[in-house]
Amino acid sequence: MSREGIRKLGRMRRILLALVAVGLMGCSSGGGKSIDSKGGSNEGFKVALLTPGPVNDSGWSAMAYEGLVAIRDELGAEISNQEARGTQIRDAMRSYAQRGFRLVIGHGFEYNEPGVELAMDFPDTVFVSSSGGKTSANAGAFRFYLEQGFYLAGAMAADLSKSGVLAMIGGPKVPSIESTFKAFEAGAKATRPSVRVITLFTGQDSDVAAAKRATLEAISQGADVVIHQANAAAQGVFEACREKGVLAIGSNANQNDNESGVVVGSAVIVAKPAFVELAREVKEGRYQGSIRLIGMEKGAIDFVLNPKLESRVPEAVKQKLAGLKEKILSGELIVPKDEF
């Protein structure tokens, strides 16, 4: 090979390496820290939150961040939050524990195992993950039973649909999202066994265009009520529904007042009370490692109709929803959920 050829080869390799590096950095973008305190000293009560994505996703991570802010406002805690995925999780947890944080919340099942492991090294820090199955004296999980909200949404969607086709649009295909989708389908099928439910994943939370495209595809296949688990990309779902004149259902946060005007109801997590309660237990030294299921009976999960679109929901359907809520609260109806 000529010298020129070798030089070129070296250059190509350098470019490839740089591309890989950029790709990796892209994955961990926004991994920055933000510390926010209200008169907290070093000796104060410190609480940290780790999220799988940016906290401005208007969904899963945003809800946890709002819970964290409530901990600051109601308990006077010093708070800090950070994005952490994969190998970053252990490092982030360890560094918070070393800096004297009393409570480290990991918002996802993937934080459960690292938390339980690190809990042995840091007995003064409590590690809690949102869902997950392992515990120790100072580590555990709390799991929001969002499946209950999705079940009710499915029951209503099946009644509202004229075509008998519903759709669920998800970002990345992860167990927590799949579990809520199964509950939606169960609710829909219980109402109307013949209903068809289309499931589409875009693979990414930030890709609004892909969410819109997936929704348009589902609508072109006949779907006329669409629910999502697309977090920051949800606007793409709503826009597609608005363009094609079909109804949408919001999730995680109450998205009924979305500008698109197509959100007929939302399956909501009210995370603040659960977050504050958890932090209060840790602050008062009462926390015991456990796995808690937080659902409708604690007021943490709900399905809320949009008052502006209530005319689209027949009285009989409203009554049925109320009846189903009743049954869930009394324990007569147990909504299916996956363990992960």
Place this chain on the structure above:
Amino acid sequence: MDAWLAILMFATPISLAAIGETVGQRSGVLNIGLEGTMLAGAVCAAMVALWSGNAWLGLSAGIAAGAALSALTAFLCVSRPADQVVVGTGVNLLAMGLTGAWFRSLFGQSGKLFTVPTLPKIGGLDPIAWTVPFLALGAFVLLRRTHFGLALRASGESPKAVEASGRSVFQLRWVGLLVSGALGAAGGAHLALVVSSTFAENMTSGRGFVALAMVTFGRWNPLGAFAACLLIGYLESLQFSLQAAGGGLPQELLLALPYATSLLALALFGRGGRAPAALAIPYRRSG
């Protein structure tokens, strides 16, 4: 018909970026910062459209932001002989950080869903998407049939010869980078204003990198790059149809379909393609 228009609409952001980047790479500069440039175009377009209520103003602001970023790149990589890969990486990180921070400062830490004004539609498609095929053709004619295009290509193949003929390599590469930046940002603006009618942090989701791959796939020919983008766009929509049909294939596999197919196509048909000889090599004037 509707489905084909939708494919063109969804392929427009990547197509604009790939056509611009083809011109840029032909001049000898590799704009690794394309992803960041698209993102900057998207956020500026969305914010200005939101404030002014005018999508055209938003589009112009987005393009201006992209041109500014590529002017920065051009200053470092053309006027100064900085490494194009390093600078491009820096531009990406800068844009991701700045757009995220700006977005959070406007809409709060926990974000907000909102819509921005969009462009009018003519015959079922926005004006930008309609111009893309002509833009690809125009870039092709510019590169292949004009003296300026010849000089631009020469600056990517043999800059010394360009310099000897009395033209300035620096000038040609500045033009190449500005075209790449402006069109990349226009792609980002289209993604925000037309395709999504909103902005979300990191909403380009790797489209800039895909556009870079499409330049290679299209063999450094604007028409080829545009065709490659349409093919990817078609495969993406096919992927969602297959997912919806639920034929038993794993969804993870289907999500990778467009990229796996283009890799395969590149491996099978990419042999004739050859990168400009002086691509990514900083030009230094010698005595």
